[in-house]
Amino acid sequence: MSTTATAKPGFDSQGTQSDEQRVDAAMRSFVREFGVTAALHMESCVRCGLCAEACHFHLVTRDPKYTPVHKLELFRRAYFREASPFAPLVRALGLVKKPTLAELQQWQELIYDSCTMCGRCTLACPMGIDIAELVKEARHGLFKAGLIPERLALMDRTARQWGSPATPAEDLPDILAEVAQEHGVAIPCDLPQADVLVTAAPAELGDHTKALADAAKILNRIGAKWTMHQGGFDASNIGFNNGDLELQERLTRAIVDTALKIGAKTVLLPECGHAYGAARWEAARWYGAALPLRIIHMTEFLDEQLAAGTIRVKPIGDSATFHDPCQIVRRGGLEAAARRVLAALGLELRELQDAGVAGICCGGGGGVVSNLRAAPLRAKVFELKKAQVEATGAQRFVTSCGQCRITLEQGAKAAHWERKTESLLELVADNLIE
């Protein structure tokens, strides 16, 4: 951990900026983020408290500091001081104080450790305030101030160098060759031309290689002309989670530019929620126009192939419950697609008490799963999910995001809960009809 002489113990900091420079960097970023929409949101909160009942971190702790609107407090103060219509008067009369470094450091916990940017509070807010989006914008300021959790900062530095937080691009051909050999499936790499550019999440190149091999199995089965490519292969986009906009743009461009270079009409995203948020919904902002290719999540791909009859699966016949990944379902809109795939698998779906767009987050999104400091809080959120899963009585527990799976598996291990979290992709691949 890089700590300056003034950094408060327990909070991480990066770089060598002075206290004043950190506060100024954060404030400059906040002010830049206050477009018309953010300003409207800042002005319209009626303090009704409904968002508090939506947030899993507040639900499991009942600690007022975890209420969603409180997480925006410094952002709100910065707005009224620097960007609101009465900002000059507010400053002249000293009505709202400039945030201090100590406050920014404490805020790190609220913005990074106890917000997964899941958007459940956004759904609950009667004023339509997109708290998850505002938290994301607040992260941009804390990143500029060098005040993010060190574990995320480490991944950021690695991704800047390697194009992935876990895998150097030059290692990709060897890794894919090993995965191909281990699972007995062909995985093309660096083809100069292909119709589909396939991307991965970091775990699929490490501990979860079966998911990657399963994607290859299905793509090969349908006769797709596809490839993975060193130019752009990791879709998880750590910049999106960290608040590092420059890295987010660079990683997004790497994927889209590589796809265009090889003539791909489709970019296939892995079972990863934040990949979907970053690539599907934010890529066009850097191109200034609709992208000339499709970017689809693995769930959409499976759903389309099953509907077209290019793949068929044998019915499993058990009952199952499904964890809806926030970025894919609530923020991404793919609620029905996953359910059609489950139905094709012949699984009797027993919905969780909170399901679909109202689903409760796994507790690890937005980089929280990689933030060791947040582990105790994550464990409490897991208890909520565990109780809902048990209440369904379902035989299987399925999801469509690898990061959710890792979070839920970690939670199960810590709680000595003997339930496996299964991947929708792996269920399809394991039950393909020859």
Ligand code: SF4
């Ligand atoms: S986005 Fe999710 S985690 Fe963040 S405050 Fe809202 S409900 Fe809580």
Ligand code: SF4
């Ligand atoms: S639900 Fe919306 S209006 Fe109500 S307190 Fe939360 S942010 Fe403010």
